[in-house]
Amino acid sequence: MAGFEKGTIQLYTGDGKGKTTAALGAALRALGHGKRVAVVQFMKGRLYGELAAAAHLPGLTIEQYGRDEFVDPKRPDPVDRELAEKGWMRAEEILGDASIDLLVLDEINVAVAFGLVDPARVIALMRRKPPGLELILTGRYAPKEMIELADTVTEMREIKHHYGSGVQARKGIEY
Numbered sequence: 001m002a003g004f005e006k007g008t009i010q011l012y013t014g015d016g017k018g019k020t021t022a023a024l025g026a027a028l029r030a031l032g033h034g035k036r037v038a039v040v041q042f043m044k045g046r047l048y049g050e051l052a053a054a055a056h057l058p059g060l061t062i063e064q065y066g067r068d069e070f071v072d073p074k075r076p077d078p079v080d081r082e083l084a085e086k087g088w089m090r091a092e093e094i095l096g097d098a099s100i101d102l103l104v105l106d107e108i109n110v111a112v113a114f115g116l117v118d119p120a121r122v123i124a125l126m127r128r129k130p131p132g133l134e135l136i137l138t139g140r141y142a143p144k145e146m147i148e149l150a151d152t153v154t155e156m157r158e159i160k161h162h163y164g165s166g167v168q169a170r171k172g173i174e175y
Contacts, residue, residue, distance in 0.1 A: 003101050003132025004035075008151035010135070013109055013142035016156030023104045023136045024050050030134070031059050035101035038094045039063070042087050042111040042139075043071055043080070048175045063090060066107075073114045084116035095125060095133070102134040109139030109146070119143050126150070 010026070012019040027037040036059045039050075043066040054062045065087025071080045094103055111117040122137070126149045129135050137146065147153050169175055 003098070003130070004134055005132070007101075007129065007131060007133040007135065009126055009129060009137070009149065010152040010154075011109075011142055011147060011150035012136070012138045012154050012156065013140060013147070014155035014157050015140055016158040017161060018156045019138040019140075020050075020106050022154065022156075023106060023138050026134075026136060027060060027102060027104060028057075030102045031057055035059065036099055037061070037102040037104070038097075038100045039104040039106055040065065040087050040091045040094065040108075041106040042066060042084055042116070043107045043114075045069075045083075046175055049172055063087070065090070071114055071116070076114055076116055080114075081116055084111050087111075088117055088121065092125070095129070098130070100133065102136070104136045104138070107139040108137050109142040111139070112143060112146075113139075113141035119145065122146060123149060 012022050027039065030037050039062040041062060041064045044064050045066040046068040051062050051064065054060045065083045067079065067083065091105055094100055108117065108122060112119045112122060123145055126135065126146065
């Protein structure tokens with residue numbers, strides 16, 4: 001039987017750096033033990049380093065459903081809604097794939113907060129997660145109901161960030 005003896009739901013949220021990095025660290029650990037990992041990235045369309053690395057890591061797939069532009073939280077572009085819907089449909093497919101041991105829904109919390117994905121759909125997915133599947137949800141603005149359903153919740157809190165001193169996003173570190 002694939003999967004973990006007891007798959008849990010982990011949620012990484014907060015305004016601090018490291019949510020996606022934590023999820024990818026868990027993915028790397030799972031891969032090291034022969035597990036299969038799928039990552040669905042919402043609202044991301046840039047060539048992030050993890051996307052390039054996935055080509056060299058058997059058992060890891062990363063799929064992006066977003067553009068390389070910021071989404072206006074008050075007025076998302078219709079293409080952002082369309083991409084989020086495609087990402088959501090793919091997440092639903094993966095949930096039913098018994099060969100996947102760990103599913104990461106990267107930036108799903110932001111997609112929910114921006115109205116791109118209905119929180120009721122995410123909550124329903126969390127409730128019907130197969131017992132052996134580990135599920136990780138990332139992003140700022142996690143809704144209270146999702147926090148309550150998760151088994152492990154970590155809030156990354158920004159204390160200080162180099163952006164404040166003018167250091168921009170760097171290839172290989174932030175993307």
